[in-house]
Amino acid sequence: MQHAFDQAIALTPTAEGKYTGSTSPAYANMVGPFGGVTAATALNGILQHPALLGEPVALTVNFCAALADGLFDVTARPVRTNRSTQHWVVEITQPDASGAPAMVMTATAMTAARRETWSVDDEPMPAVPAPDSVPDPTQLPQVEWVRRYQMRFIEGGIPADWDGGGSDSQTRLWMRESVPRALDFCSLTALADVFFPRAWLRRATRVPVGTVSMTVYFHAGAAPLAELGQGWVLGQARAQAFRNGFFDQAALLWSEGGHLLASSHQVVYYKT
Amino acid sequence: MQHAFDQAIALTPTAEGKYTGSTSPAYANMVGPFGGVTAATALNGILQHPALLGEPVALTVNFCAALADGLFDVTARPVRTNRSTQHWVVEITQPDASGAPAMVMTATAMTAARRETWSVDDEPMPAVPAPDSVPDPTQLPQVEWVRRYQMRFIEGGIPADWDGGGSDSQTRLWMRESVPRALDFCSLTALADVFFPRAWLRRATRVPVGTVSMTVYFHAGAAPLAELGQGWVLGQARAQAFRNGFFDQAALLWSEGGHLLASSHQVVYYKT
Numbered sequence: 261m262q263h264a265f266d267q268a269i270a271l272t273p274t275a276e277g278k279y280t281g282s283t284s285p286a287y288a289n290m291v292g293p294f295g296g297v298t299a300a301t302a303l304n305g306i307l308q309h310p311a312l313l314g315e316p317v318a319l320t321v322n323f324c325a326a327l328a329d330g331l332f333d334v335t336a337r338p339v340r341t342n343r344s345t346q347h348w349v350v351e352i353t354q355p356d357a358s359g360a361p362a363m364v365m366t367a368t369a370m371t372a373a374r375r376e377t378w379s380v381d382d383e384p385m386p387a388v389p390a391p392d393s394v395p396d397p398t399q400l401p402q403v404e405w406v407r408r409y410q411m412r413f414i415e416g417g418i419p420a421d422w423d424g425g426g427s428d429s430q431t432r433l434w435m436r437e438s439v440p441r442a443l444d445f446c447s448l449t450a451l452a453d454v455f456f457p458r459a460w461l462r463r464a465t466r467v468p469v470g471t472v473s474m475t476v477y478f479h480a481g482a483a484p485l486a487e488l489g490q491g492w493v494l495g496q497a498r499a500q501a502f503r504n505g506f507f508d509q510a511a512l513l514w515s516e517g518g519h520l521l522a523s524s525h526q527v528v529y530y531k532t
Numbered sequence: 533m534q535h536a537f538d539q540a541i542a543l544t545p546t547a548e549g550k551y552t553g554s555t556s557p558a559y560a561n562m563v564g565p566f567g568g569v570t571a572a573t574a575l576n577g578i579l580q581h582p583a584l585l586g587e588p589v590a591l592t593v594n595f596c597a598a599l600a601d602g603l604f605d606v607t608a609r610p611v612r613t614n615r616s617t618q619h620w621v622v623e624i625t626q627p628d629a630s631g632a633p634a635m636v637m638t639a640t641a642m643t644a645a646r647r648e649t650w651s652v653d654d655e656p657m658p659a660v661p662a663p664d665s666v667p668d669p670t671q672l673p674q675v676e677w678v679r680r681y682q683m684r685f686i687e688g689g690i691p692a693d694w695d696g697g698g699s700d701s702q703t704r705l706w707m708r709e710s711v712p713r714a715l716d717f718c719s720l721t722a723l724a725d726v727f728f729p730r731a732w733l734r735r736a737t738r739v740p741v742g743t744v745s746m747t748v749y750f751h752a753g754a755a756p757l758a759e760l761g762q763g764w765v766l767g768q769a770r771a772q773a774f775r776n777g778f779f780d781q782a783a784l785l786w787s788e789g790g791h792l793l794a795s796s797h798q799v800v801y802y803k804t
Binding site: 320339340342349364367368375377378379381428429472477479503510512520525529531 | 589590592594596597611612614617619621623634635636638639640642644646647648649650651652653654655700701734735744745747749751752753770771772773774775776777778780782784792795797799801802803804
């Protein structure tokens with residue numbers, strides 16, 4: 261039995277670097293699928309490519325339009341291959357009313373052969389209670405994809421009262437998939453998008469939102485990720501500015517052992 | 533007399549969304565030009581496009597290969613235009629040995645019609661001394677582009693002794709162009725890349741480095757930027773992880789009045 265996440269990001273090759281995929285009801289959001297899974301699907305198009313060099317280091321996805329439920333097309337193209345790095349352009353399209361391909365996601369990525377170097381984490385994991393001592397939340401948004409994740413909020417949980425009284429935009433939570441699955445680049449990409457909208461927290465007001473661009477920098481390679489298995493990931497997210505209908509989010513993801521696995525940023529449309 | 537920055541990012545249109553540009557000796561780096569100017573040039577390809585909707589909100593550039601001194605080609609393509617947002621793909625190429633176009637930069641961007649909304653800065657400007665009370669540095673890297681900027685380091689200046697003794701990766705500095713020029717999206721993009729490499733600071737060791745991907749989120753619109761004129765910009769940058777030959781940099785840029793103008797992130801190759 262394939263994991264729901266692997267079903268959701270699955271791609272059927274139709275030519276080199278060309279695939280078809282299909283949205284998964286298991287990851288349904290308010291409109292279309294959970295963006296983290298679409299981002300992971302774009303990355304999967306690179307990982308499945310026969311010309312791939314190395315492992316992902318940087319990924320940027322741009323949500324151009326809502327993905328409609330159903331089939332979509334993915335094109336992943338290595339546009340520059342150097343000795344130890346490779347640059348990628350990815351596009352996801354769906355037919356428009358006339359049947360012509362319309363862009364729903366653009367992405368760029370850099371993959372590289374990781375090598376051993378002097379290394380240091382300069383952003384230590386904050387002191388937080390262990391996952392087992394943090395209760396599950398009593399309420400979560402009623403959208404399907406949220407059920408695919410366990411989320412244990414340490415601070416900055418979903419407001420209990422939507423009273424406009426927010427004062428801070430930082431959330432810290434332990435998170436992992438509800439059905440165990442070992443960590444990899446695709447699941448980490450999706451985890452980077454699990455945080456509920458900062459605008460909801462900062463104002464304790466549910467406003468319409470939509471991520472327009474997200475970047476993930478991967479600080480751990482495939483082997484250390486796999487060793488973590490179905491480990492808890494500590495996520496921290498906060499906004500830095502809300503202005504003119506867009507806010508940013510800076511996020512960090514650590515392993516339970518305190519290694520920084522990824523840093524991620526996104527800019528999100530909001531309506532007030 | 534055109535400002536050196538405007539000369540450096542100038543593009544000559546050859547067709548809709550197609551331009552030629554030329555590297556500027558005024559912004560020469562160790563190898564090729566200062567990356568911040570190349571990023572600004574990619575953005576300029578969007579800003580010059582007749583189909584442009586709105587103003588830049590998000591820009592990601594990927595440095596695929598060193599730009600050789602001389603001519604280059606820029607293609608800027610609006611790939612999705614919505615009611616109030618527009619998504620872009622930009623490519624910069626130079627001919628390879630056989631004359632075929634080789635990718636030197638890929639970029640994606642989102643532009644949008646800014647509107648008045650509830651707004652707040654959630655990352656207040658740190659308390660720092662005023663620009664006039666901070667001395668100019670006694671030494672700076674001996675590359676040409678550095679002369680185009682004034683940099684007054686408040687903390688985390690360039691190490692005086694390259695003794696391997698670094699302990700922190702945070703820099704705060706006041707910066708502006710040496711020859712006055714009003715702030716705009718292109719100059720702000722370049723300013724986001726002015727920070728010297730975090731690896732040099734963290735280890736007090738000069739190691740080879742090169743940015744591979746940079747993202748800028750613009751929090752101020754064209755009019756507020758223009759009102760700042762040739763104002764000082766407070767820049768803050770720090771790394772979060774150095775691992776496997778790549779480190780990340782999280783940067784924030786405020787106006788002297790304390791408004792967050794941009795948040796920016798990059799991932800940088802380093803050799804040890």
